[in-house]
Amino acid sequence: MTDILEMRPEGIFCPAGGFFVDPMRRVAKAVVTHGHADHLRRGMGELIATPETIAIADVRIGRGGYGVAAPLPYGERRRMGDATIWLAPAGHCLGSAQVVIEAEGKRAVITGDCKRDADPSCTPFDVVPCDLFVTEATFGAPVWRFPPPETQIARLMKSLRLFPDRTHIIHAYSLGKAQRLIAELRLAGWSEPMYVHRALAGICEVYQKAGIKLGILPAVEKGGASLGGAIILAPPNGADDAWRERVKDPVIVTASGWNQGGKRAGGAELPLVMSDHSDWDALTETILETGAKEVWIDHGPPAALAHWCAGHGIAARGVTR
Amino acid sequence: MKRLAELLGDLAQAPHANARMRQLSDYFENASDDLGWSVAWLTNALSPPRQSPTKLRKMAEERVDPELFRLSAAAIGDIGETVALIWPGAGDLPVQVVAAGDAKLADLLDQLDAVARVALIRLIAGRKIKGVKATEVHQALAARFDVDAGLIAGALIQENPPYTNLFEWLTNEGPAPNWVPPRPPSLPRLPKSPRPPFSAWKLPEGVSVSVENGRAFSDDGVELKLKVGAPDGWGFFHDGEVFNVTATPPLDDPLESHDQGQALLIRSGDTDDWSIWPAASHTIICPVTFIEIGRGVNVTLGIAVSGEVAPLIKLATPEATKVSAFARKAVIDKFGPVRQVGPGLWAELSYEAISPAPRRKIGVALKGAEINHLIWKDGPATPDLSEIT
Numbered sequence: 001m002t003d004i005l006e007m008r009p010e011g012i013f014c015p016a017g018g019f020f021v022d023p024m025r026r027v028a029k030a031v032v033t034h035g036h037a038d039h040l041r042r043g044m045g046e047l048i049a050t051p052e053t054i055a056i057a058d059v060r061i062g063r064g065g066y067g068v069a070a071p072l073p074y075g076e077r078r079r080m081g082d083a084t085i086w087l088a089p090a091g092h093c094l095g096s097a098q099v100v101i102e103a104e105g106k107r108a109v110i111t112g113d114c115k116r117d118a119d120p121s122c123t124p125f126d127v128v129p130c131d132l133f134v135t136e137a138t139f140g141a142p143v144w145r146f147p148p149p150e151t152q153i154a155r156l157m158k159s160l161r162l163f164p165d166r167t168h169i170i171h172a173y174s175l176g177k178a179q180r181l182i183a184e185l186r187l188a189g190w191s192e193p194m195y196v197h198r199a200l201a202g203i204c205e206v207y208q209k210a211g212i213k214l215g216i217l218p219a220v221e222k223g224g225a226s227l228g229g230a231i232i233l234a235p236p237n238g239a240d241d242a243w244r245e246r247v248k249d250p251v252i253v254t255a256s257g258w259n260q261g262g263k264r265a266g267g268a269e270l271p272l273v274m275s276d277h278s279d280w281d282a283l284t285e286t287i288l289e290t291g292a293k294e295v296w297i298d299h300g301p302p303a304a305l306a307h308w309c310a311g312h313g314i315a316a317r318g319v320t321r
Numbered sequence: 322m323k324r325l326a327e328l329l330g331d332l333a334q335a336p337h338a339n340a341r342m343r344q345l346s347d348y349f350e351n352a353s354d355d356l357g358w359s360v361a362w363l364t365n366a367l368s369p370p371r372q373s374p375t376k377l378r379k380m381a382e383e384r385v386d387p388e389l390f391r392l393s394a395a396a397i398g399d400i401g402e403t404v405a406l407i408w409p410g411a412g413d414l415p416v417q418v419v420a421a422g423d424a425k426l427a428d429l430l431d432q433l434d435a436v437a438r439v440a441l442i443r444l445i446a447g448r449k450i451k452g453v454k455a456t457e458v459h460q461a462l463a464a465r466f467d468v469d470a471g472l473i474a475g476a477l478i479q480e481n482p483p484y485t486n487l488f489e490w491l492t493n494e495g496p497a498p499n500w501v502p503p504r505p506p507s508l509p510r511l512p513k514s515p516r517p518p519f520s521a522w523k524l525p526e527g528v529s530v531s532v533e534n535g536r537a538f539s540d541d542g543v544e545l546k547l548k549v550g551a552p553d554g555w556g557f558f559h560d561g562e563v564f565n566v567t568a569t570p571p572l573d574d575p576l577e578s579h580d581q582g583q584a585l586l587i588r589s590g591d592t593d594d595w596s597i598w599p600a601a602s603h604t605i606i607c608p609v610t611f612i613e614i615g616r617g618v619n620v621t622l623g624i625a626v627s628g629e630v631a632p633l634i635k636l637a638t639p640e641a642t643k644v645s646a647f648a649r650k651a652v653i654d655k656f657g658p659v660r661q662v663g664p665g666l667w668a669e670l671s672y673e674a675i676s677p678a679p680r681r682k683i684g685v686a687l688k689g690a691e692i693n694h695l696i697w698k699d700g701p702a703t704p705d706l707s708e709i710t
Contacts, residue, residue: 142385143393143406145435155327162343249336261402261439269334304392311386 004083004101004108004132005296007319012110012134012298016103017083019048021110031085033112034096035060035175038299046070048078050087052095052210056175059202074123090114091125092276093176094207100128108132109290113299115275116282117149120183121176121212125286133292134319137300138277139257146257146279152272153184156253159270160190160231163251167227170253171236171268174200176276177255178233179207182214185231195220195227197234197241222246284308322433323413324352325359326440332363332453341453345461357483358420360462362444364455366482369422372445374400380427384409401446405430405438413437417483460616466491469614469645497646606696607633609666612648615658620644620692622668634670634687640695667696 006013011023019029026043033039033049035056040049042065047057051071072078074097077086082104087097092113099110109130116125139146160168172178178200185194193216196204204217220232222242234241236254254268257275278286283305287295295316297305302318309316328348335341345363349356361367381404382390394403410431419429419441426445430438456474463470468491476487489495610632611621618641624633638644647666654661673689 141393141396142389143397143403145406147434147436158347162347163340260435261397261406269336269340270331271334301392301396304389307386307388307392 004103004106005110005134012319014080014083014085014101014103014108017080017085017101019080019085021099022112029080030066031099032057033090033099033110034092036093036113036173039112042066048072048085050074050095050097052206053097054095055206055209056095056203059206060175088126088128089123091116091119091122094122094179094210094212096122096176098126098128100130106131108134109292110134110298111136111286113138113277114286115278116286117146119149119180119276120187121180121207121214127286127289129289129291131292132294132296133287133290134296134298135283135287135305136277137283137297137302137305139275139279140283140297140300140302140305142280142304144257144260144279145281146260146273146275149184149274152255152274153188155270155272156181156185157188157190159251159253165229167230167232167247167250168253168270169232169234169247169250170255171234172255173276174235175203177274178235179204179212179214180276181255181274182217182233183212186213186215190231191215192231193218195230195232197232199235199240200233220246287314288312322354322416322419322437322440324348325354325362325416326437328352329363329440329450330436333451335452338454338457341457342461345453345458346464349461349465354416355483356462357485357488358416360458360477360484361482362416362420363450363453363458364477365449366477367420367422367444369445371447372426374446377401377404377442377445380404381407383427401442402439405442406435408438420482462491467614467649469616469618469641471617472642472645497642605672606667606669608664609644609662609668609695611635611659611661612638612644613659614645614648617641618644618648620666620668621659622670634690636668636670636690636692638668638692638695644695665697669693669696 010025012021022039028045030044031048045067047066048070054069084102090096101108107130196217252268253270255272255274259271296319306316397403412432459470459473607622609620610623613619620638621635651662652660672687
């Protein structure tokens with residue numbers, strides 16, 4: 001089976017097709033699953049990805065960040081060397097894809113990052129039966145099982161109702177989580193403008209152009225009236241937040257799988273348990289649904305998932321670099 | 322239980338008392354839980370048998386693969402939390418089922434979701450609820466049922482979870498309990514002065530006073546500014562001096578019903594309002610006109626000034642339970658925590674001294690006043706001079 005894929009220092013390599021998937025070093029041909037920085041790096045000669053991911057790459061690393069773009073919409077097959085590849089939705093963020101590689105009568109699927117939960121801001125995950133399944137394992141332990149996302153949005157709506165006078169600052173990753181929360185809030189009936197930190201603005205525009213309705217998103221800037229009662233979305237690192245002087249006594253909201261259990265909530269007043277990654281149940285269920293006989297575990301601690309696979313007669317090994 | 326568990330998490334993260342109070346109020350307003358057990362949980366009044374981490378781990382290993390448990394515990398770093406998060410199952414149970422401590426722990430964990438399992442395991446491990454004060458819980462509950470927070474605090478001390486009598490009373494299904502709110506120990510009071518401040522005014526005898534059209538004159542025809550009298554007789558100011566009146570005052574008013582020298586004649590500012598005070602006995606019976614239910618129960622006593630009832634003094638009251646029940650029954654109007662009440666409750670008040678207070682409507686202030694006892698009876702709200710002892 002290792003003839004379909006092999007691990008190289010640059011990342012996962014497909015010898016039959018002559019390309020890497022999510023390489024961490026500069027290579028000639030890179031298939032990129034989605035736009036997060038641990039999957040998308042600068043300096044690739046040819047960037048093969050969904051049109052949405054390429055639009056995101058243009059915002060995050062710029063047109064000069066790669067040589068040429070080769071957009072590959074979901075489901076469209078492309079011959080590369082002796083292999084055929086196509087992309088299937090991964091449900092992680094806009095444009096996120098699983099890479100399906102078919103060669104010598106075998107099929108391998110690389111999920112990149114993925115989730116099974118409903119998400120109004122991206123295409124839902126498709127299960128692709130395969131022989132070799134390369135899964136992520138960010139939350140690869142059975143303690144990580146997340147509540148349904150609607151319960152967490154309900155907590156956020158309740159906080160907005162209980163504290164209508166306080167500004168809600170939602171710290172969320174600028175690609176994926178922020179837009180998902182905006183879309184969920186719109187669905188839940190929040191029709192007011194939501195202020196966004198400028199680090200989010202470009203990505204939000206990509207989403208809006210892709211037809212994800214996020215509503216009116218004014219940029220939050222220093223100076224001006226108090227923002228009491230508004231919603232502000234900002235990245236978690238706290239950089240470039242001179243606008244904070246406009247906010248008194250905010251409700252700090254975070255949304256992460258790591259909030260599970262409540263101990264790791266940090267200073268957040270409202271730590272929502274919400275992840276763009278699969279939880280343990282989704283990871284194990286997906287492995288069973290693919291019917292794969294061999295599993296590689298990337299992006300996360302492999303031990304628990306490998307142990308579980310062994311118990312289910314599936315050969316598994318960690319390939320985290 | 323799910324809702325209580327979420328509340329516990331929210332309270333732990335709330336940055337200030339205001340946020341905690343809103344969370345608590347929302348819970349008490351909307352939760353379908355048994356509030357008695359919830360209050361016990363919130364105020365650390367539950368004491369289930371402790372379970373050691375080893376025992377918890379062994380319980381969990383009967384449900385999940387021990388190797389997966391070991392790897393998970395290494396990731397989480399806390400056995401109790403690992404057990405709570407790794408335990409299979411989901412659902413919800415009423416708080417009373419979880420808190421009463423009758424069910425087996427494993428059965429409870431099977432039927433709860435992760436948030437509730439974390440809360441339960443913390444309870445079992447003997448962890449105190451942090452971030453919320455018991456007084457905040459009392460206040461939020463008192464606001465929910467419109468009673469005195471001190472009463473709640475007193476009731477919680479004197480009853481065991483789930484505080485059945487308290488909640489039956491709060492939900493108007495049971496009789497008023499006879500609890501005394503715990504009060505902070507007060508500083509020892511100085512003994513009452515045997516001689517009130519004004520008694521030093523010993524004045525020439527033989528001075529008499531006459532009142533015409535509300536004005537007072539000495540026997541030589543000079544108008545007297547009567548403001549404050551000596552407790553052991555009639556007194557008045559005149560040109561900066563204080564005069565005692567020993568003769569029967571020729572005042573045409575209901576003073577007849579009192580012993581001479583037992584009252585003070587007080588003029589309110591420069592108006593023509595005259596008030597008559599029983600001076601020597603240092604007690605007075607007044608109707609309760611307003612009741613404030615907040616941190617303790619306070620009553621405002623009224624006094625008649627030219628036919629109207631004016632506030633005399635606001636004091637903490639004995640029999641707070643009964644008084645707050647009366648407040649809810651006899652309410653006429655409501656001003657935030659203060660209720661104006663109709664007739665039915667009187668108080669006998671004692672005081673150490675009277676001093677002039679021209680800026681007050683009644684013209685005087687009482688020093689060292691306290692309520693001797695309450696008088697429950699039907700009657701007019703307007704004080705009747707015959708009621709003054």
